[in-house]
Amino acid sequence: MPIGVFDSGIGGLTVAREIMRQMPNEKIVYFGDTARVPYGSKSRETVARYSRQIVRFLLERKVKAIAIACNTASAYALPEIERECPVPVIGVIRPGARTACECTKNGRIGVIATRATVSSGSYTEFIHQIMPGAQVFAQACPLLVPLVEEGLWEDPVTDEITRRYLASLLHHGIDTLIMGCTHYPLIRKTIGRAAGETISLINPAYETAMELRSMLADLNLLSDHRPALGQGVPQYRFYVSDMAEQFQQFANSIIKYGILASEKIDIHTYSSAPLSKEEKG
Amino acid sequence: MPIGVFDSGIGGLTVAREIMRQMPNEKIVYFGDTARVPYGSKSRETVARYSRQIVRFLLERKVKAIAIACNTASAYALPEIERECPVPVIGVIRPGARTACECTKNGRIGVIATRATVSSGSYTEFIHQIMPGAQVFAQACPLLVPLVEEGLWEDPVTDEITRRYLASLLHHGIDTLIMGCTHYPLIRKTIGRAAGETISLINPAYETAMELRSMLADLNLLSDHRPALGQGVPQYRFYVSDMAEQFQQFANSIIKYGILASEKIDIHTYSSAPLSKEEKG
Numbered sequence: 001m002p003i004g005v006f007d008s009g010i011g012g013l014t015v016a017r018e019i020m021r022q023m024p025n026e027k028i029v030y031f032g033d034t035a036r037v038p039y040g041s042k043s044r045e046t047v048a049r050y051s052r053q054i055v056r057f058l059l060e061r062k063v064k065a066i067a068i069a070c071n072t073a074s075a076y077a078l079p080e081i082e083r084e085c086p087v088p089v090i091g092v093i094r095p096g097a098r099t100a101c102e103c104t105k106n107g108r109i110g111v112i113a114t115r116a117t118v119s120s121g122s123y124t125e126f127i128h129q130i131m132p133g134a135q136v137f138a139q140a141c142p143l144l145v146p147l148v149e150e151g152l153w154e155d156p157v158t159d160e161i162t163r164r165y166l167a168s169l170l171h172h173g174i175d176t177l178i179m180g181c182t183h184y185p186l187i188r189k190t191i192g193r194a195a196g197e198t199i200s201l202i203n204p205a206y207e208t209a210m211e212l213r214s215m216l217a218d219l220n221l222l223s224d225h226r227p228a229l230g231q232g233v234p235q236y237r238f239y240v241s242d243m244a245e246q247f248q249q250f251a252n253s254i255i256k257y258g259i260l261a262s263e264k265i266d267i268h269t270y271s272s273a274p275l276s277k278e279e280k281g
Numbered sequence: 282m283p284i285g286v287f288d289s290g291i292g293g294l295t296v297a298r299e300i301m302r303q304m305p306n307e308k309i310v311y312f313g314d315t316a317r318v319p320y321g322s323k324s325r326e327t328v329a330r331y332s333r334q335i336v337r338f339l340l341e342r343k344v345k346a347i348a349i350a351c352n353t354a355s356a357y358a359l360p361e362i363e364r365e366c367p368v369p370v371i372g373v374i375r376p377g378a379r380t381a382c383e384c385t386k387n388g389r390i391g392v393i394a395t396r397a398t399v400s401s402g403s404y405t406e407f408i409h410q411i412m413p414g415a416q417v418f419a420q421a422c423p424l425l426v427p428l429v430e431e432g433l434w435e436d437p438v439t440d441e442i443t444r445r446y447l448a449s450l451l452h453h454g455i456d457t458l459i460m461g462c463t464h465y466p467l468i469r470k471t472i473g474r475a476a477g478e479t480i481s482l483i484n485p486a487y488e489t490a491m492e493l494r495s496m497l498a499d500l501n502l503l504s505d506h507r508p509a510l511g512q513g514v515p516q517y518r519f520y521v522s523d524m525a526e527q528f529q530q531f532a533n534s535i536i537k538y539g540i541l542a543s544e545k546i547d548i549h550t551y552s553s554a555p556l557s558k559e560e561k562g
Contacts, residue, residue: 043316046316
């Protein structure tokens, strides 16, 4: 049975990529909500509704666990999905928060993320659960996703915008910085330059794959051999709600496993109501 | 009866503003699809489906005419909506194309727009209907909307990005430039600086309001006196599909009429099927 991974669009591919690297025996079903991207500027209610529709789709695909590879959806929908879902669920925020707490020496942690993730206060909340005395400084960076999607990964404009966003965090003396949006690891070098050498950069995608691996191992759900793949049965399946071709192009620039096809799904036909008992199985 | 105006989000407010200026006696019902913004990176099919849902909502509000104040929706959905809709409909592309043809001296017209509007080829098509010999050069500018929405209207970064986008158009010797996205008039000065003094800038929002006015006059649908407004009956009503508060803030920075409230609508509950005969009747 595959692992389900979902995101508002393409950013979650950085999480899928880490799962592929760390668990090469696993199958993956990825869903990118490209018709309704971005989630980062939407309300909690809307993001929760969309997330439930996607979880229904993934359950229909018989996934054994779900990784919410979107910081905004993790911030806004994880508690409900965790409560309602019949398979284990992991978000990207808790693993990122945990690692930041392990890394920081001065207890001053910075978070860069979308507007919605920052508004949710989720990183601060999780960090305080682990390290009540930590000081958390969060900065919304709405331009970074469009800059990444425009391909300006190494560009003076992206450097300039990143420097502006980080200025106040650096002023607060942070020693650890969480890249709290799945797009950001793609401009890790730019963020590293703007942050300076002394600051630890945390990539929640990496930490989430690690934590998912140990969760699956605990539940005895890890696959211990490469999946037997017949003709036309790919190890990795990609679904989107719109613009399948453009998705594929971008995906192939991030993931080096050769994404042969992605399929368009009418996600709006799935119910957004809380999962009922029958669905829970 | 009010005029219905809709857009994928806030950009269409520049069209609503022109209608307010040019037709101060008219009531307006505005819908911004802030839950599903942006349309500029979505497919024709998705944009048409969303547009039909919004038209249904506006018809329920008893509008006497509809202005599609979104270039992408005008490019992708106008023909169907025009055919199916029981009230007159206007898009922003035809008026912009017409004015560009009137303005150009050398027949070389530039268009800057979202990726979807450029892909649709709509501006080129309309311009060629009017001026078959014109040469049209279109450039997708995906970063301009996020830069406008981030408030960087006067900023060296926006100058730099705009200069890059315009470089190839200027190289082609255009003398007229259509601002083919409703956000762009908000950075008209930046675009003007990058284009240079000799190039005519066309604002389709202005031209659309002009054409709507003459269309309503021809149909004897123009209101000839200020609407009688009782307590709680505003001349302008604003509806959104998400983030009503944020919309209002932005709207008030664009429109100087004091937008007192905007209401959230569950647009996904409206059917996206073609309008049936009963609805037309």
